[in-house]
Amino acid sequence: MKKVVGYAHLKPAGEGYDLMYLYVAPEYRRRGIAKEIMNGLINFAEKRGKNITLEVRKSNCNAIDLYTGLGFKKISERKRYYSDGEDAWIMCLTELR
16 A cells, blocks of 8 residues: 655746645655655756745754755745744745756
8 A cells, every 4th residue: 555655735826836835744754755756846847947936944954955955045034924923934946957
């Protein structure tokens, strides 16, 4: 039996896509699954000539490292973006591979 251990959602937005969420079950993290999912999304967007933009908690160092390693750049910030008041980085992948 197959098991879903991670998922993501891209939403069309303007000239590109917004990454709405990326999730990997805790017991499957640190195995490259998020990177594999993201590479699939990046390939999808690149085939269409589109960029990907996302928001990430400033405290989520693991996610920031993942996105930076995939070529995303911090382009701005959103103050008090999350319901608990935490700020977010806005990151974008604009350079297609």
